[in-house]
Amino acid sequence: MTPIQTLYDRAARNQNDTAFIAAGDKWTYERFSREVRRVARGLAARGVQKGDRIALHLPNCPELAVTVYACFHLGAIAVPLNNRYKGAELKAMLQRLEPTLYVGHAELYREVRALSSSIIPPQRCFITCCQGDDGEERRWAELQMDLFWDIPFSIPVSSDIDAPTLLLATSGTTGIPKFVIHTLSTLAATAEDTKYVGVDGSLAAIIACPMVHAGGLFSFIGCMHHGAQMVLFERFDADAVLDAIEQHGCGWMLGLTFMWTVMLEAQRLRRRNVETLRFCASAGDVCRPQLQLEFDVEFGLPLYSIWGASEAVGCLTFGLPPGPISRVAQGAHVRLVDNAGATVSRGEVGELLLRGANVSVGYWNGPGAIESGPKDGWYQTGDLMRQDDKGNLWFMGRKKDIIIRGGSNISPVEVEAVLTTHPEVQDAAIVGIPDDTFGQRVVGFVQLGCDARSGIENDILDAARTQLADYKMPERLQVVSSIPRNGLGKTDRRALLALAIDAGAGQGGALAAE
Numbered sequence: 001m002t003p004i005q006t007l008y009d010r011a012a013r014n015q016n017d018t019a020f021i022a023a024g025d026k027w028t029y030e031r032f033s034r035e036v037r038r039v040a041r042g043l044a045a046r047g048v049q050k051g052d053r054i055a056l057h058l059p060n061c062p063e064l065a066v067t068v069y070a071c072f073h074l075g076a077i078a079v080p081l082n083n084r085y086k087g088a089e090l091k092a093m094l095q096r097l098e099p100t101l102y103v104g105h106a107e108l109y110r111e112v113r114a115l116s117s118s119i120i121p122p123q124r125c126f127i128t129c130c131q132g133d134d135g136e137e138r139r140w141a142e143l144q145m146d147l148f149w150d151i152p153f154s155i156p157v158s159s160d161i162d163a164p165t166l167l168l169a170t171s172g173t174t175g176i177p178k179f180v181i182h183t184l185s186t187l188a189a190t191a192e193d194t195k196y197v198g199v200d201g202s203l204a205a206i207i208a209c210p211m212v213h214a215g216g217l218f219s220f221i222g223c224m225h226h227g228a229q230m231v232l233f234e235r236f237d238a239d240a241v242l243d244a245i246e247q248h249g250c251g252w253m254l255g256l257t258f259m260w261t262v263m264l265e266a267q268r269l270r271r272r273n274v275e276t277l278r279f280c281a282s283a284g285d286v287c288r289p290q291l292q293l294e295f296d297v298e299f300g301l302p303l304y305s306i307w308g309a310s311e312a313v314g315c316l317t318f319g320l321p322p323g324p325i326s327r328v329a330q331g332a333h334v335r336l337v338d339n340a341g342a343t344v345s346r347g348e349v350g351e352l353l354l355r356g357a358n359v360s361v362g363y364w365n366g367p368g369a370i371e372s373g374p375k376d377g378w379y380q381t382g383d384l385m386r387q388d389d390k391g392n393l394w395f396m397g398r399k400k401d402i403i404i405r406g407g408s409n410i411s412p413v414e415v416e417a418v419l420t421t422h423p424e425v426q427d428a429a430i431v432g433i434p435d436d437t438f439g440q441r442v443v444g445f446v447q448l449g450c451d452a453r454s455g456i457e458n459d460i461l462d463a464a465r466t467q468l469a470d471y472k473m474p475e476r477l478q479v480v481s482s483i484p485r486n487g488l489g490k491t492d493r494r495a496l497l498a499l500a501i502d503a504g505a506g507q508g509g510a511l512a513a514e
Contacts, residue, residue, distance in 0.1 A: 002184040003191060003221050004072040004157055007033055010227065020207070020220075020230035021248070022062050032066070035144065037155075039070040042143035044155055046101065050075035050163065051367060053097045055120070057081045057090075057104030057112065059234045060211045063128050063140055065220060067103050068211075072165055072184060075158030076100075079167045079179070080212035087111045093169065093177065094119050096366075103140065105129055113137075161185040167364050168214050168310040179364040180214075180310040187221060189357035193314020194222025196329040197306050198279035201227035203251035208233040208241055208259065214310040215283050219254050228252065238266035242274065251278040256489045257287050260295060260303060261426075267298055274299060281306040281318060284489045286395065286413050288420045288427070289322035296321075307395060311360040311379055316393065324395035324413060326385075332356060335378065336385055336393075349386045349396050349409075353378040384411070401493060403432030403440050410442060410472050412493075418467045419444060419474075422460045424452040427483045430474055431497045443500040444474030447483050478503060 001009060010017070011033030019029045048054065054076050058064040064080070071078035079097055081090065081104075090111055094102075102125045104112060109127050112120065122136035126143055158165070161184040169177040182190070199205070199222045207223070207230050209216035223230050231244045236259055244250060255263070260282055267274070280295070281304040295303040304318035307326045315332040319325030328334045335343055336350030344350035355378045362373030374380075384396040396402075396411040403410040412430045419428035427447040432440035446460060457477045465473060478500070484492040 002072065002161060002188045003224065004036075004069055004184070006188075006191070006225050007036065007069060008157075010224070014227070017227075018229050019224065020062075020065075020232050022060075022232040023234065025062075027062060032062075032069075035062070035066045036069040036073060038144045039066050040073040040155055043070055043074060043076065043101065048074060048076050048100055050158060050160065051077060052100040053077045053079050053167070055079050055081055055094060055097060055099040055102040055104075056212065057083070057102065057108045058128065058212070059083060059105060059108075060207060060216065060232050061105075061128070061234055062232075063103065064211055065232075067143075068166075068217070072187075073155065073157050075160055075163060075165065077164050077167055080169075080217065082169060082177075082212060083108055083210065085111070087114055091115050091119060096179075097167075100124070101126065103128075103143075109137070158184070161188070162361075164361075164364060164370075166217075168217075170310055180360045181362055181364050181370060182360055186358055186360060188225075190218055190313050191221045191225035193329065193358050194218065195226065196314050196317040197222075197254070197281060197308075198252055198304075198318070199223060199226050199228055200252065200279075203278055204229045204231065204248055204276075206231055206233070206241055206244065206250050206253040208236045209254055209256060209283075214313065215254060215256070215308065218308075218313050238262040239270070242266055242270075242272040245274050245277060246272040249276040251276050253277070253279075254281050254283055254306065256284040257282050257291070258485075258489065260287070260291060264291070264295055264298055277301055280304065283308055285485075285491060286324050286416065287321075289417055290420055292322040305395075307383070307393075309381060309383075311381070312354050312356070312358055314358045315354045315356055319392045323417075326393040326395070327391060328393070334393075336387060346387055346389060349384050349411075351399055352381040352383045352385050352393075354381060355379065401431075403430070403442055405432065405435075405440050405442060405471055406438045408471050415442070415444070415464075415468060415472055415474065418464050419446060419460060421467075422463050424449050424456055425460060429483045429491045429493070429496055431493050431500055433497065433500050442472065442474045443496075444477045445480050445483060445496055445499075446477060447480055476500075476503075 011029040015030035016028050019027050019032050068078045102120045106127050106129045125137045126140050127137050128140040164181045165184050166182040167179040205223050205228050211217045283306045287305045292303045302321050305324050307316045316326040317329045319327045333355040335353040338344050359379045362370040365371045382399045384399050385393045387393050397413045401412050415430045416428045425446050426449045430444045435441045484495040486492045
């Protein structure tokens with residue numbers, strides 16, 4: 001069943017069961033279903049039709065979930081917008097989308113309100129948490145009001161399961177995000193496949209990853225599909241999450257890597273009863289093996305590393321930590337290939353290709369315009385992996401991020417993992433800077449712990465030298481206050497490359513011997 005059919009089916013069979021809890025407010029399946037139908041009716045009354053884009057600019061809240069499912073009902077296209085984006089970034093996205101309506105939180109809407117009304121007219125904007133009537137914008141509640149008696153309450157549920165119904169913005173390798181297309185069909189397969197990342201109807205789930213991105217939204221849809229009760233957090237707060245685990249007996253959580261670091265620190269400062277936890281997974285970026293080991297000691301269960309992409313979730317399941325390890329999910333179609341497209345042998349590094357009903361149909365470039373769909377049915381992830389004799393898939397890095405020094409390939413992930421084994425390194429990243437002699441040279445960045453000694457860079461390099469071949473060693477190591485990350489929480493290597501090039505003239509940081 002599609003996500004909207006699953007919701008209505010659960011509302012009919014288990015209407016009083018809790019779907020999710022948000023800010024202490026309990027939402028049953030019946031309540032959620034009723035609000036979705038009301039908002040679908042409100043959207044239709046304002047002319048929203050199949051294929052129209054609805055811009056969603058909201059934190060994790062019931063209004064976001066309701067509107068997404070209302071779009072599924074109508075066949076409209078839900079487009080979550082990154083909450084971190086500023087006016088110029090939002091302007092570029094909205095101009096491409098040409099949304100019929102905008103639904104946003106009052107605080108986030110300030111960035112949109114400053115834009116030209118030609119991009120999105122104020123009267124087409126519906127705002128939550130308004131403090132007063134100080135403009136032409138409409139209140140969110142107007143989408144829920146039963147004022148449109150000329151429209152039948154029973155608006156037919158969209159039957160076109162292969163039409164675009166969700167656009168997810170990627171981080172964009174060129175700085176220009178792409179819109180990943182999902183349909184009701186791909187979402188149904190994705191929801192079913194979340195069982196391979198631990199989603200289970202018997203485990204209450206924490207939803208703290210932003211639902212404007214794939215990790216948070218697919219977790220929500222997957223939990224709805226499998227009947228897992230959720231505790232929804234508007235914004236991540238480690239103490240609040242730990243308290244909720246204790247209060248509600250939560251057993252499942254997906255978090256970005258930085259979340260687990262903060263959770264570990266918060267639990268050490270004030271211990272909560274977290275014995276109900278059964279499955280914890282890190283996503284979005286590579287999880288440090290040291291963090292996985294420390295988490296296991298403190299929480300008493302593994303912290304798995306989960307591979308996923310906005311284009312596909314569920315083809316890979318988790319492997320045993322520590323390390324960026326995955327395994328092929330049951331029934332999934334997976335290949336590792338070389339640059340010529342030939343399948344590589346066990347132990348060799350190749351690009352990960354995926355095929356299945358859960359894979360995105362391509363990228364949206366306007367109504368009816370779909371670009372770069374799966375080639376011969378295979379989605380080319382751009383991620384490099386190696387499969388060992390036990391069937392484990394080891395993530396080696398993004399194909400575009402691989403550093404080639406003197407003809408030898410260097411995986412940033414491998415070097416970063418070694419740097420973070422040093423007890424005073426909290427986070428690390430490496431990039432390759434252009435070089436006339438070797439093609440590229442390796443520059444490393446480290447974020448140190450609060451109590452780190454000054455001048456520790458040479459000690460970090462000395463420790464790394466015992467674990468890495470000479471050609472993989474960073475030739476310069478710079479200390480930064482934090483590793484910069486993009487809007488999706490991934491290491492911003494473009495920013496680091498610019499920083500490395502700028503610092504290169506002065507040769508700042510510690511140098512590794514040739």
